[in-house]
Amino acid sequence: MSPAQPATVPCFHCGLQCSSHERIEQDDHRFCCVGCRTVYSLLRGGPLDGYYSESISPTDRIRPEFGDPEKFAFLDNPEIADRLRQFSDGNISRLTLSLPQIHCASCIWLLERAPELSDGIQRAEVNFPAKELMVILDESKLTLRGLVELLSSLGYEPTLRLDSGGEQSISRSIETGRRSLHLKIGVAGFVFGNTMLLSFPEYLTGSTNVEPEIARLIGVVSIVLSLPVLLYAGNGYFRSAWIGLRNRSLNIDVPIVIGALALFFQSVYEILSVTGTGYLDSLSGLIFFLLLGRLFQEKTYSALSFERDYRSFFPLSAQRIAAGKTESVALDSLSVGDRLMIRHGELVPADAALISGTGELDYSFVTGESETQHCHPGDKVLAGGRQCGGAIEIELIHNVAQSYLTRLWSSESLKTDQRRPSKTLADHAAQYFTPAVLLIALLAFFYWLSEGIAVAINAATATLIVACPCALALTAPFAHGAGLRLLARAEIFVKNAKALERLSQITDIVFDKTGTLTNSVAARPAGQQLSEYNQTLARSLARHSSHPASRAVTQACGGSVVFDIAEFSETPGGGISALVDEREVRLGSRKFVRVSAAAPEGDVYLSVDGQVIGVFSLPAELRDGIHTTTEALRRDYSLTLLSGDSDRQKELMQTIFTGREPQVYSVSPSEKMEFIKGLSESGKVTMMVGDGLNDAGALAAAEIGVALCDQQNGFSPASDLIINDSALTSLPAALRFSKRIRTVILAGFALSLSYNIAGLTFAVAGELTPVVAAILMPLSSITVVAFATTMVYLQSKSSGLAVQ
Amino acid sequence: MSIIVVLIILSILIAAGFLVAFIWAVKTDQYKDTDSPAMRILFDDPPRTVPGDDTRQE
Numbered sequence: 001m002s003p004a005q006p007a008t009v010p011c012f013h014c015g016l017q018c019s020s021h022e023r024i025e026q027d028d029h030r031f032c033c034v035g036c037r038t039v040y041s042l043l044r045g046g047p048l049d050g051y052y053s054e055s056i057s058p059t060d061r062i063r064p065e066f067g068d069p070e071k072f073a074f075l076d077n078p079e080i081a082d083r084l085r086q087f088s089d090g091n092i093s094r095l096t097l098s099l100p101q102i103h104c105a106s107c108i109w110l111l112e113r114a115p116e117l118s119d120g121i122q123r124a125e126v127n128f129p130a131k132e133l134m135v136i137l138d139e140s141k142l143t144l145r146g147l148v149e150l151l152s153s154l155g156y157e158p159t160l161r162l163d164s165g166g167e168q169s170i171s172r173s174i175e176t177g178r179r180s181l182h183l184k185i186g187v188a189g190f191v192f193g194n195t196m197l198l199s200f201p202e203y204l205t206g207s208t209n210v211e212p213e214i215a216r217l218i219g220v221v222s223i224v225l226s227l228p229v230l231l232y233a234g235n236g237y238f239r240s241a242w243i244g245l246r247n248r249s250l251n252i253d254v255p256i257v258i259g260a261l262a263l264f265f266q267s268v269y270e271i272l273s274v275t276g277t278g279y280l281d282s283l284s285g286l287i288f289f290l291l292l293g294r295l296f297q298e299k300t301y302s303a304l305s306f307e308r309d310y311r312s313f314f315p316l317s318a319q320r321i322a323a324g325k326t327e328s329v330a331l332d333s334l335s336v337g338d339r340l341m342i343r344h345g346e347l348v349p350a351d352a353a354l355i356s357g358t359g360e361l362d363y364s365f366v367t368g369e370s371e372t373q374h375c376h377p378g379d380k381v382l383a384g385g386r387q388c389g390g391a392i393e394i395e396l397i398h399n400v401a402q403s404y405l406t407r408l409w410s411s412e413s414l415k416t417d418q419r420r421p422s423k424t425l426a427d428h429a430a431q432y433f434t435p436a437v438l439l440i441a442l443l444a445f446f447y448w449l450s451e452g453i454a455v456a457i458n459a460a461t462a463t464l465i466v467a468c469p470c471a472l473a474l475t476a477p478f479a480h481g482a483g484l485r486l487l488a489r490a491e492i493f494v495k496n497a498k499a500l501e502r503l504s505q506i507t508d509i510v511f512d513k514t515g516t517l518t519n520s521v522a523a524r525p526a527g528q529q530l531s532e533y534n535q536t537l538a539r540s541l542a543r544h545s546s547h548p549a550s551r552a553v554t555q556a557c558g559g560s561v562v563f564d565i566a567e568f569s570e571t572p573g574g575g576i577s578a579l580v581d582e583r584e585v586r587l588g589s590r591k592f593v594r595v596s597a598a599a600p601e602g603d604v605y606l607s608v609d610g611q612v613i614g615v616f617s618l619p620a621e622l623r624d625g626i627h628t629t630t631e632a633l634r635r636d637y638s639l640t641l642l643s644g645d646s647d648r649q650k651e652l653m654q655t656i657f658t659g660r661e662p663q664v665y666s667v668s669p670s671e672k673m674e675f676i677k678g679l680s681e682s683g684k685v686t687m688m689v690g691d692g693l694n695d696a697g698a699l700a701a702a703e704i705g706v707a708l709c710d711q712q713n714g715f716s717p718a719s720d721l722i723i724n725d726s727a728l729t730s731l732p733a734a735l736r737f738s739k740r741i742r743t744v745i746l747a748g749f750a751l752s753l754s755y756n757i758a759g760l761t762f763a764v765a766g767e768l769t770p771v772v773a774a775i776l777m778p779l780s781s782i783t784v785v786a787f788a789t790t791m792v793y794l795q796s797k798s799s800g801l802a803v804q
Numbered sequence: 805m806s807i808i809v810v811l812i813i814l815s816i817l818i819a820a821g822f823l824v825a826f827i828w829a830v831k832t833d834q835y836k837d838t839d840s841p842a843m844r845i846l847f848d849d850p851p852r853t854v855p856g857d858d859t860r861q862e
Binding site for chain 2: 108109112125126127128129130178179182183186187190193194197198211213214217218221225
């Protein structure tokens with residue numbers, strides 16, 4: 001037995017280490033925080049004692065966040081609370097809350113036993129894949145606010161999105177769509193099975209051996225049963241074909257509808273005129289398998305797309321202010337209550353309250369309106385807004401929803417890519433595809449007419465059904481989806497599928513220098529050291545800007561005292577200026593700071609009230625692995641260096657660029673744009689790699705703009721790719737991968753085409769029955785999807801992408 | 805052989821009964837989430853606190 005207590009004790013509730021100086025305990029158990037102790041006391045001794053039994057390990061338990069008791073006060077407002085309820089009859093309400101913390105079986109166990117924790121909760125049901133909790137609440141016993149507070153104290157704080165009411169209604173309509181699909185499949189399956197059963201006499205003995213009255217009865221019953229299939233289960237296809245025809249375009253549902261109608265009327269005619277037994281089993285089988293195929297497709301889509309949203313996060317960081325210090329923190333480590341400093345050009349990562357500073361927010365990212373909104377301390381600033389002005393301090397009132405930011409980013413593309421028409425590939429294919437198929441079916445019909453109308457109809461219908469352009473339409477989305485996901489796991493964030501496609505067409509790459517190829521290091525004062533006061537002036541100004549040069553100067557003039565500033569302005573390619581302690585301070589290039597020719601050489605100049613008082617040089621340190629990267633890229637692309645700085649670091653750059661590659665210095669932002677436009681005009685497809693904020697114009701001009709984010713929290717919508725500084729070396733592999741994806745898509749097209757040719761051959765030859773054709777159709781879609789996704793995964797490995 | 809008429813009608817009625825049950829199940833959202841029930845069955849029942857019963861022998 002050891003005499004001393006172990007140095008680190010795990011928390012009895014969540015398993016994390018307890019702090020050694022604060023003893024938080026209850027009933028002889030130690031806890032790491034008051035939150036865990038609260039959960040313990042809530043659960044202990046009550047009916048949920050079992051939570052602490054062996055079956056649920058401590059690491060599965062959630063660590064509750066202990067926050068502000070007034071946090072959910074807004075739920076007392078009946079209007080807001082109403083938006084959360086799905087149904088209410090005054091006292092009893094039903095609502096669904098999104099709890100992203102749900103991650104395992106213990107969560108389900110705990111949450112579904114919520115009724116035992118409070119009388120007001122009548123029922124609680126977890127929807128695990130959607131990470132939602134459905135609650136039937138008796139509001140006379142427990143208010144909505146009380147419910148949310150209870151869940152939060154257990155560690156499951158709901159994500160309440162009140163302003164996107166549209167989102168809730170979208171997911172509800174997906175729900176009803178899925179439900180109706182289930183119903184249709186049920187009906188179609190019921191009819192299919194029964195009509196097949198009724199056709200047994202025909203199958204087993206041939207239609208001649210069945211007594212005529214019984215045959216009549218069977219026929220009539222089959223017709224009656226088939227009506228719900230035609231009118232209800234299959235009506236989606238009819239509606240879609242009708243809409244297509246009304247718009248004078250043949251979509252892929254038209255052949256299916258023609259086939260189904262042909263089967264039905266032919267069968268009715270045969271049965272009523274006693275010339276045969278018809279194909280009603282084929283008809284319901286056809287609809288049944290088509291609907292089943294659709295269900296599988298939808299499930300696959302939602303599984304794949306859910307992953308994308310879930311994993312959408314950026315390598316962006318924000319400046320968090322804690323205990324007097326400012327540190328760079330990744331976006332996903334932020335939580336409600338954190339104080340952040342948002343500098344000029346940076347984005348507000350989540351809804352927050354403005355604490356200090358003058359907010360000039362540009363919400364063009366969110367609303368499209370570029371007029372800035374003026375905000376005072378106390379006002380609310382919304383996620384996606386960009387600060388234009390001095391730095392402001394904000395306090396987050398919402399967790400960062402990175403899927404929201406991703407959506408903002410990719411929806412931006414809707415505005416900029418206006419030139420592409422929105423017709424899907426399937427509709428395009430249908431233009432040629434459907435008339436061709438109809439023609440072939442017609443030819444097959446006439447060809448087989450000599451053998452009898454039954455055979456002819458069989459062949460024609462099989463032809464109409466087996467031809468499936470949907471495989472063509474599925475290859476690209478799935479291949480791109482898989483590609484985007486894999487790239488995200490390799491820490492390269494591509495805006496959308498179109499950007500990924502353009503990536504494979506690149507011919508030229510243009511690099512920015514400072515901050516892209518070089519690391520940001522503290523500036524070195526050239527000449528004598530600045531006085532304490534001047535350093536404070538410089539620091540007070542520079543900290544408001546996220547430009548690499550400003551950050552370098554802030555680092556060089558370290559200290560904790562800062563002055564408030566006024567009239568901050570940042571000139572891209574020039575510098576920054578403001579009134580600091582009532583003096584005009586300018587920091588920037590030689591021209592910007594109005595330096596006379598006699599002043600010493602340097603990269604960044606500082607002037608106070610018109611007098612140059614300081615010169616800094618920015619020592620350049622190449623990023624690790626840059627040499628290998630440029631070596632690799634050189635093989636397939638033409639490289640260029642465009643830098644806004646002077647050519648003082650020429651020799652250093654010459655170590656990574658060859659003599660034949662243009663290296664241009666002292667380029668202004670507009671000259672950068674012109675250069676890139678020039679490349680585009682000469683037919684080259686350019687990729688620009690630069691700083692998200694300061695090279696915004698050039699990034700927009702290039703066909704692909706890659707924003708390198710290094711301790712920054714801002715990117716322009718013009719960027720198609722966002723990467724971390726560490727991911728720069730993965731660029732060659734990523735480009736290789738994008739080319740391979742293109743190959744996979746072409747292979748998918750070839751696969752689908754050969755399937756169609758084979759299928760059509762058999763159908764026209766009369767060897768295919770409509771039911772078999774109906775099975776083949778969804779099968780081909782699923783095969784193509786599986787092919788596209790698997791091939792892309794394989795290609796990611798072979799192109800050397802470093803996937804986490 | 806005309807008994808088959810009765811049989812056909814009966815079997816269709818029974819099948820229709822199952823269809824109605826299916827429709828009811830879909831409408832009460834039983835198909836909405838098919839993953840959680842799999843985990844739910846593994847949870848233990850809360851321990852019984854009635855004394856004496858556990859000692860009963862079968």
